[in-house]
Amino acid sequence: MPNIKSAVKRVKTTSNRTLRNAAAKSALRTSIKKFEAALASNDTNTASFLKQALRSLDKAVTKGLVHKNTAARKKSRLTKKFNKANIA
Template structure:
């Protein structure tokens, strides 16, 4: 446990940021999973769900939660699956 005031603040700030990042990452995983399920079941709104997932992936990159290459890989995977199901 830190004794210095600034170190105590850093602990609190880090905990808050960790929670925020965890929320964004969890929401991202949920959106990607729902898009993949829509692609597997060939629903009519699969393109819309894929576009939403791609937008969320890009937002995660801007927030620093995902690396840009990881995001590119996820986006290309979704696009490939969408084109294959069309």
């Protein structure tokens, strides 16, 4: 544990930020998994799950959790899976 007051504050701040980021990243992964599960089970709400997954990816970019190119790549792949399932 640091002795300097500012260093103590940095430790607390970093800890809070880490927890918040972990929760947000987990929610992102959950939304993507929900979409993929709906896609696999031929659910009728697949489009809404896709919309939610894309929205959570966009939010992750604005919060700095995911790089914008990574999010674009994931969005592209999810949309591609959705379109492929709808054609078949």
